[in-house]
Amino acid sequence: MSATPVAARADEVWKVYGSAEARVVALRGVSAGFASGKFTAIMGPSGSGKSTLMHCLAGLDTVTRGTVHIGGTEVTGLGDKALTRLRRDRVGFIFQQFNLLPTLTAAENIRLPMDIAGRKPDPGWWDTVIETVGLKDRLGHRPSQLSGGQQQRVACARALVSRPDVIFADEPTGNLDSKSGAEILSFLRASVREHGQTIVMVTHDPVAASYTDRVVFLADGEIVAELDEPTPETVLEAMKSGEVLV
Amino acid sequence: MLRATLKSLLARKLRLVLSGLAVVLGVMFVSGAFVTTDTLGRTFDNLFAEGYATTDVAVTAKPKVSVTEVEGEQFETPLPASVVSTVAKTDGVKEAIGVVATDGARVIGSDGKVVTSFGPPRIGANWTGLDAIMRMREGRGPTADTEIAVNAEVAKAAGIKVGDKVAVLTQLPKQTFTLVGIWGYTDDRDSLGGVQEVAFTTPVAQRSMLGQTGVFTQVTVRVADGQTPEAVRDRIATELGGAYDVKTGTQLAEESSASFKEALSFFNNILLGFAGVALFVGVFLILNTFSIIVAQRTKELALMRALGASRRQVINSVLTEAVAIGLIAAVLGLAAGIGVGALLVYLFGTMSGGLEPASVGVPVAAVLSALIVGVVVTVVAAVLPAIRASRIAPVAAMQDVATPDRPLTKVTVAGALVGAAGAALLGVGLYGAGSLTLILAGVLVTFVGVALLTPLISKPVVALLGRLFSWSVPGRLGRLNSGRNPRRTAITAAALMVGIALVTGVTVVMDSAKSSLAAQAEDTIKAQIVVSGEQTGPRPPSFDEGVLTRARQLTGVRTVAGVWNDQAVIDGERTYVNATDDLAKLADAYGTPGLTTLRGDQMAVSSEVLQERGWTVGSVHEVQLPRGELHRYSIAATYDEDRMPGSYLLPAAATKEFGITQPIFGYVRLDDGVSVGQVLPEVKRLVADSPEVNATDRSAFIEQQSGDFDTVITMVQVLLGLAILIAVLGVVNTLALSVLERTRELGLLRAVGLGRAQTMRMVTVESVVISVFGALLGVVVGAGLGTAVVRALDGEGITDLVLPWDRMGLYLGLAALVGVLAAVLPSIRAARLNVLAAIAHE
Numbered sequence A: 001m002s003a004t005p006v007a008a009r010a011d012e013v014w015k016v017y018g019s020a021e022a023r024v025v026a027l028r029g030v031s032a033g034f035a036s037g038k039f040t041a042i043m044g045p046s047g048s049g050k051s052t053l054m055h056c057l058a059g060l061d062t063v064t065r066g067t068v069h070i071g072g073t074e075v076t077g078l079g080d081k082a083l084t085r086l087r088r089d090r091v092g093f094i095f096q097q098f099n100l101l102p103t104l105t106a107a108e109n110i111r112l113p114m115d116i117a118g119r120k121p122d123p124g125w126w127d128t129v130i131e132t133v134g135l136k137d138r139l140g141h142r143p144s145q146l147s148g149g150q151q152q153r154v155a156c157a158r159a160l161v162s163r164p165d166v167i168f169a170d171e172p173t174g175n176l177d178s179k180s181g182a183e184i185l186s187f188l189r190a191s192v193r194e195h196g197q198t199i200v201m202v203t204h205d206p207v208a209a210s211y212t213d214r215v216v217f218l219a220d221g222e223i224v225a226e227l228d229e230p231t232p233e234t235v236l237e238a239m240k241s242g243e244v245l246v
Numbered sequence B: 001m002l003r004a005t006l007k008s009l010l011a012r013k014l015r016l017v018l019s020g021l022a023v024v025l026g027v028m029f030v031s032g033a034f035v036t037t038d039t040l041g042r043t044f045d046n047l048f049a050e051g052y053a054t055t056d057v058a059v060t061a062k063p064k065v066s067v068t069e070v071e072g073e074q075f076e077t078p079l080p081a082s083v084v085s086t087v088a089k090t091d092g093v094k095e096a097i098g099v100v101a102t103d104g105a106r107v108i109g110s111d112g113k114v115v116t117s118f119g120p121p122r123i124g125a126n127w128t129g130l131d132a133i134m135r136m137r138e139g140r141g142p143t144a145d146t147e148i149a150v151n152a153e154v155a156k157a158a159g160i161k162v163g164d165k166v167a168v169l170t171q172l173p174k175q176t177f178t179l180v181g182i183w184g185y186t187d188d189r190d191s192l193g194g195v196q197e198v199a200f201t202t203p204v205a206q207r208s209m210l211g212q213t214g215v216f217t218q219v220t221v222r223v224a225d226g227q228t229p230e231a232v233r234d235r236i237a238t239e240l241g242g243a244y245d246v247k248t249g250t251q252l253a254e255e256s257s258a259s260f261k262e263a264l265s266f267f268n269n270i271l272l273g274f275a276g277v278a279l280f281v282g283v284f285l286i287l288n289t290f291s292i293i294v295a296q297r298t299k300e301l302a303l304m305r306a307l308g309a310s311r312r313q314v315i316n317s318v319l320t321e322a323v324a325i326g327l328i329a330a331v332l333g334l335a336a337g338i339g340v341g342a343l344l345v346y347l348f349g350t351m352s353g354g355l356e357p358a359s360v361g362v363p364v365a366a367v368l369s370a371l372i373v374g375v376v377v378t379v380v381a382a383v384l385p386a387i388r389a390s391r392i393a394p395v396a397a398m399q400d401v402a403t404p405d406r407p408l409t410k411v412t413v414a415g416a417l418v419g420a421a422g423a424a425l426l427g428v429g430l431y432g433a434g435s436l437t438l439i440l441a442g443v444l445v446t447f448v449g450v451a452l453l454t455p456l457i458s459k460p461v462v463a464l465l466g467r468l469f470s471w472s473v474p475g476r477l478g479r480l481n482s483g484r485n486p487r488r489t490a491i492t493a494a495a496l497m498v499g500i501a502l503v504t505g506v507t508v509v510m511d512s513a514k515s516s517l518a519a520q521a522e523d524t525i526k527a528q529i530v531v532s533g534e535q536t537g538p539r540p541p542s543f544d545e546g547v548l549t550r551a552r553q554l555t556g557v558r559t560v561a562g563v564w565n566d567q568a569v570i571d572g573e574r575t576y577v578n579a580t581d582d583l584a585k586l587a588d589a590y591g592t593p594g595l596t597t598l599r600g601d602q603m604a605v606s607s608e609v610l611q612e613r614g615w616t617v618g619s620v621h622e623v624q625l626p627r628g629e630l631h632r633y634s635i636a637a638t639y640d641e642d643r644m645p646g647s648y649l650l651p652a653a654a655t656k657e658f659g660i661t662q663p664i665f666g667y668v669r670l671d672d673g674v675s676v677g678q679v680l681p682e683v684k685r686l687v688a689d690s691p692e693v694n695a696t697d698r699s700a701f702i703e704q705q706s707g708d709f710d711t712v713i714t715m716v717q718v719l720l721g722l723a724i725l726i727a728v729l730g731v732v733n734t735l736a737l738s739v740l741e742r743t744r745e746l747g748l749l750r751a752v753g754l755g756r757a758q759t760m761r762m763v764t765v766e767s768v769v770i771s772v773f774g775a776l777l778g779v780v781v782g783a784g785l786g787t788a789v790v791r792a793l794d795g796e797g798i799t800d801l802v803l804p805w806d807r808m809g810l811y812l813g814l815a816a817l818v819g820v821l822a823a824v825l826p827s828i829r830a831a832r833l834n835v836l837a838a839i840a841h842e
């Protein structure tokens, strides 16, 4: 146990879908802490429970057994109102696609969570975020007028601008070409390095994982390995040995 | 193909239920109207068959002015007593009874109020003993002139019992009698069809009901054994000659029933008219639903095309669906219509007091109209979407969704053309031909035109309306959503427009008419006090002529004039006429100079009638009143129709030959400087004996006279409620769809922190914006149509144009409320969305 505070934590989390024959155990007693100010990747084969773990951590889904904390708050057991507020004020999301509301401009999409909360973005921070994601001249455009990469940048900006305790990203670069993907990943890493943002990202891609500080490997609903300071090579290595493990 | 169609039909239940519901409601209205008229028709058949069951043959004098049930109240011309003895002596007659029985005996109940009747007459009759279906409940028939008996209907309604002193209003001033008997009918009934009846001795009945002794309204004949009514009828007819109608009881029952049925068919047509409007609105809803279904099935249909289905097959697939929905809806609508019909018949029975409805039947017309209307309306509404479906290119199966918003140019041009055609029809209808059909067609075509223009209008207006809600995030999102699909928003709003436009139009016309008449009355009636009645039954209330004489003696009174009203035949044409006891006084009460007292053979006729019938002052015309002989009146004077009551004014002598020989209006003009407050209580005291009539000051009278307009407005509002309800279903439908289509967006919003309440607010704002937009269109279009009609009626005395801002505001407010209500279910659905499932939704 290190002294760094933990932004999000799962303790003995079980997630079971369905019952009887259709029963699927997606998570089998996962315990993991995600350190504040760190960039963590969750990797694993398809169906291993990555998205499920992330949804449980983010308060989008309920757990079958175990507890989840965000900061000091226990997420498991919160009602819809409190969960909504938690998501609004303390969590940021970046999905693989369909991140934006088509009726709103880029700027409005970025401001949305703050508008919903009735808060004003800190002007200095706003400028910094817009600067970082490079969207200055695209703010008035609607999503349909933006490329996929630009749309994902808007989504990143939205997640960053309200300075949440933790940002969850589920394969944020999955739909992008490698250049746009690299840009997004650079922003994310920069926001962690320079501004102390905490980010948890699900990915399949060893290169994407190499942007992070730590990789957690899931297989069949269990954590099977961890890797600090990953490089594409070490990740690939771990994946190979992970496969052997399974 | 059929199999695929049915499958997809089942898969989209909710939407189909909603659009089907529109057809169900429309069909319900149509078949309900048929069922009601049919059942009531048979009810009247039964009623009259029973009423005439004890009459073999009846003799009446030919009416001098014949009036059908639709046109007003028939006054039965009295026949002399000699006819009774002539008939009695005729071969084959067992018994001939002189009967007095006519409407207009108004009993004053124990609470001091006149017993009212909504429809059935209040018969005053002579006591001729119990017939085969009457049963004495208590006491006996009247034998002295101070006695009466009543049927149990009257006794119950008036709260009177045998031994009570009971006051009765007739053609004579109030008389008080001792109640000596109460009778009922077979099967323990209180009345036949709610008819109230008071029986006097024969001389009292003759004086009170017919205004003279020695006359009867009818001779009721029983034929001797072994004689047929028909044979006896013919013999009596030969005996009496042409001045009398001789009919068998069966004939009379059929005729009376037929006359009531004519009145019913009028009622039926009104219901059908409103059903038509409801279905018209339903077409919008169905059209919208099918467009949406086709849009959603683009991929599926394209795949079918790619797999080799022809255009025709695609069209057929959509139309088959329409036929299926139409059929199901028609059957459900028919069932609901039968229910509504039964309910209406029941209500009619209760309201008219004691009418026993025949068992509810389903006429063939109801079944046929339900099926035809249901299927045709649905298919017609589905044609356009079907054609659009057939135009889907097979490649659409491979492309990714989101058919771009087609440009609105074509629709807009079409809308402008159709709208212009509608306006042209309307113009010709209003100013040229003056035909109601053309006007209605014009209104409907205009609606279609406006509906086509709506997508274009919706953009700026919806944006503007939405501004009102933009202060909150959910409000802004809702506003943006309502602008996303201009066509869908437009059709939804247009459906709402139709009902609201019609209501607004009628309100404008009625309020304008009301205000014009009030202004005119304000302008012309100089009398400060008016004696007039509140209608408590089929006959207008009247009062004793002595009231006028006594009012003349009050201090501070300058003139008093009475007005009598009835129908007469003038030069072969039946028309309403007024008479006055003194034209000079009436002219003074109205402040119209230049009219003097009429001689007994003179009348005054409005200049409008003179022009219309090509008459001149001094010309002589034949006038037949309900009683008495044909008169020849010369036209002594003429006046502007706005300046005096009615088109014809007959002399005082004529009032004796009116059906109701009492005045129905009295105008009291005061001396200069005398205040109304001084005289009004005294005049009120004079009419204290006539609870049906009251003395009011002028403004209250004018208000009372214009009450009818408000009644019409209320009726139209209620009847168009159905059309508006269907439009609301359309709003629900559109919203449900929006929620469904935007599942992913909703999930995203919820994920980034939009609360449930906020989600609901977002959907509600969308709904309110659409509804208010529709209502706004309706109010504007309705005000336009109303204005056109009012302007066209300028020559008919509707000179004021009144735009009822308060009511228009009310309609908008109600639309906002409707929007909120329509959003309830869709918004709950949106708020309940599982965030994860929504995000995963493809």
Ligand SMILES: Nc1ncnc2c1ncn2[C@@H]1O[C@H](COP(=O)(O)OP(=O)(O)OP(=O)(O)O)[C@@H](O)[C@H]1O
Residues within 6 Å of the ligand: A017, A018, A024, A025, A026, A044, A045, A046, A047, A048, A049, A050, A051, A052, A053
């Ligand atoms: N709603 C659900 N109902 C039933 N089973 C589910 C549900 N969601 C996920 N699962 C199952 O849970 C397991 C883990 O799913 P999860 O989506 O977390 O996998 P993943 O690691 O994100 O996979 P991928 O890389 O393909 O996105 C899988 O076996 C999946 O089939």
Ligand SMILES: [Mg+2]
Residues within 6 Å of the ligand: A050, A051, A052
């Ligand atoms: Mg996943």
